[in-house]
Amino acid sequence: MATMMIGASAFANADVSLMRQAGIGWVRHGFAMPFADRLYGEVSDRYRQAKTEAEAWLAGRIEVMGVSPGPGIGTYRPDESGRMKLVWRDAFPSWFGEPGSDQYFRCYQAVCAWLAQDLRGIVSAWQIANELEIRQFAGPLNLRQACELILAGARGLKAADPSLFVGPNSGGAPEAYYLYGRLYGEADSPLDYCGVDQYYGTWQRGSPELWAERVAELHALTGKPIVVNEWGFSSAGELMSADERRMGVPNCQVRKWHRTWGPGHTPEGQAEFVRGAFEAFASQRDALAGVFFYRWEDQERCWQCGSSDCPVETRWGLVDLEGKPKPSFYAFQEGARKLLRG
Numbered sequence: 346m347a348t349m350m351i352g353a354s355a356f357a358n359a360d361v362s363l364m365r366q367a368g369i370g371w372v373r374h375g376f377a378m379p380f381a382d383r384l385y386g387e388v389s390d391r392y393r394q395a396k397t398e399a400e401a402w403l404a405g406r407i408e409v410m411g412v413s414p415g416p417g418i419g420t421y422r423p424d425e426s427g428r429m430k431l432v433w434r435d436a437f438p439s440w441f442g443e444p445g446s447d448q449y450f451r452c453y454q455a456v457c458a459w460l461a462q463d464l465r466g467i468v469s470a471w472q473i474a475n476e477l478e479i480r481q482f483a484g485p486l487n488l489r490q491a492c493e494l495i496l497a498g499a500r501g502l503k504a505a506d507p508s509l510f511v512g513p514n515s516g517g518a519p520e521a522y523y524l525y526g527r528l529y530g531e532a533d534s535p536l537d538y539c540g541v542d543q544y545y546g547t548w549q550r551g552s553p554e555l556w557a558e559r560v561a562e563l564h565a566l567t568g569k570p571i572v573v574n575e576w577g578f579s580s581a582g583e584l585m586s587a588d589e590r591r592m593g594v595p596n597c598q599v600r601k602w603h604r605t606w607g608p609g610h611t612p613e614g615q616a617e618f619v620r621g622a623f624e625a626f627a628s629q630r631d632a633l634a635g636v637f638f639y640r641w642e643d644q645e646r647c648w649q650c651g652s653s654d655c656p657v658e659t660r661w662g663l664v665d666l667e668g669k670p671k672p673s674f675y676a677f678q679e680g681a682r683k684l685l686r687g
């Protein structure tokens with residue numbers, strides 16, 4: 346990648362001209378499993394829809410970083426006593442066979458090769474699955490199997506189109522060090538970049554300045570350009586009380602955060618965070634291939650618990666529910682300009 350990718354996650358109906366004004370030239374866009382019944386069988390409506398949306402992004406002069414299908418997802422649902430519990434839903438069809446089996450990885454490699462073929466000229470960079478060192482995204486796969494899935498996906502994509510820029514994203518959990526060692530430890534690694542997601546001050550302890558040392562550390566460790574596949578700071582939500590934090594309740598249970606930073610989870614705090622993070626990114630420009638903000642717009646409902654008044658997944662946007670810029674929009678615009686200019 347010769348140029349810096351500055352991107353975001355966004356819904357298909359986003360205002361692309363406003364996104365471009367913010368300095369966003371890329372979108373992170375998920376693709377559903379294309380085949381339900383059998384490999385190379387009938388193509389699913391959800392996949393077709395995602396392809397149509399990708400073509401629309403490109404027509405709006407926003408480039409597409411594809412996200413290949415992941416093995417499933419865990420969401421929080423109340424059990425009989427009302428306590429939130431993580432419930433896993435498989436996303437791969439039954440013909441993949443047993444999770445972690447040879448057949449399972451062969452099928453994934455074939456599906457990814459097909460995706461690269463079918464989306465040639467539309468998708469030029471890929472994120473393989475999502476945060477696979479985290480149980481909520483890896484489900485039954487252990488860390489070694491998670492790595493096998495990433496490598497199978499990369500081999501499929503690169504075999505079909507060697508020009509693609511491919512890599513995985515870790516969720517920034519301590520377990521991710523296993524992935525870095527396994528995935529980048531060999532000279533013939535098919536991966537072009539090392540991706541990382543991190544939410545200092547919201548999901549993790551810390552401040553935006555930490556991005557500088559994080560990027561430098563991963564670049565030194567893997568020898569690859571770094572892509573920040575997700576970064577951001579929620580603009581709403583109170584901090585849990587000391588008692589609530591001690592009890593370790595899920596955020597969605599009390600609709601509050603375990604962590605905060607600086608001015609707190611407010612629109613101004615979010616703008617301040619964006620400014621600080623862009624400064625950190627700019628200091629590591631030579632090691633960076635791209636940064637993808639999470640996310641372009643606020644959301645009506647929390648995807649983890651389904652509630653509209655839960656801050657956990659609803660107030661991460663640069664624009665609000667009406668599509669109007671929040672203070673973070675302007676901080677982003679300025680930061681992106683500086684990062685690109687360098």
Ligand SMILES: [Zn+2]
Pocket residue numbers: 596597647648649650651652655656657658
């Ligand atoms: Zn929630």
